[in-house]
Amino acid sequence: MKIFRSREFRADRAWGALDIACMNGITTRLHWTDQPYHWHVNDGEEVFAVLDGRVEMHYREGGERRRVMLEAGDVFFAGIGCEHVAHPQGEARILVIEREGSV
Incomplete structure (x- = not known):
C-alpha cells in the first residue's frame, strides 16, 4: 500500500514522472510539467487527468485542429x-x- 500526494510531487525536468502502477500492461504515472509536450499519437488509448494546474489540450479531430482548457x-x-x-x-x-x- 502506498499513498501518493500529487500536489507535493515535482520532477527535476518537464514531463518527469513518478510510476504509480503497472497492471496487465497498463501504466499509471504521475507527471509534473511546466512545458508543452509534443504532437503525438499514442500506441493505444490514453486517459489524461489534470490533478493540479491548468492544461490547454490541442488535438486534431476530423482533420481540424481544436483545443480545450482542462482544469x-x-x-x-x-x-x-x-x-x-x-x-x-x-x-x-x-x-x-x-x-x-x-509514446
Whole structure:
C-alpha cells in the first residue's frame, strides 16, 4: 500500500514522472510539467487527468485542429489515433493512464 500526494510531487525536468502502477500492461504515472509536450499519437488509448494546474489540450479531430482548457479535476480521453499535445499553463500535475511503453 502506498499513498501518493500529487500536489507535493515535482520532477527535476518537464514531463518527469513518478510510476504509480503497472497492471496487465497498463501504466499509471504521475507527471509534473511546466512545458508543452509534443504532437503525438499514442500506441493505444490514453486517459489524461489534470490533478493540479491548468492544461490547454490541442488535438486534431476530423482533420481540424481544436483545443480545450482542462482544469484540475478534468479528464481528457485520447482514443486510438487521436493526435494531441498538452500545453500546461504554468505548473501542472497530470495522471496519465496508458499502455506500457506508449509514446
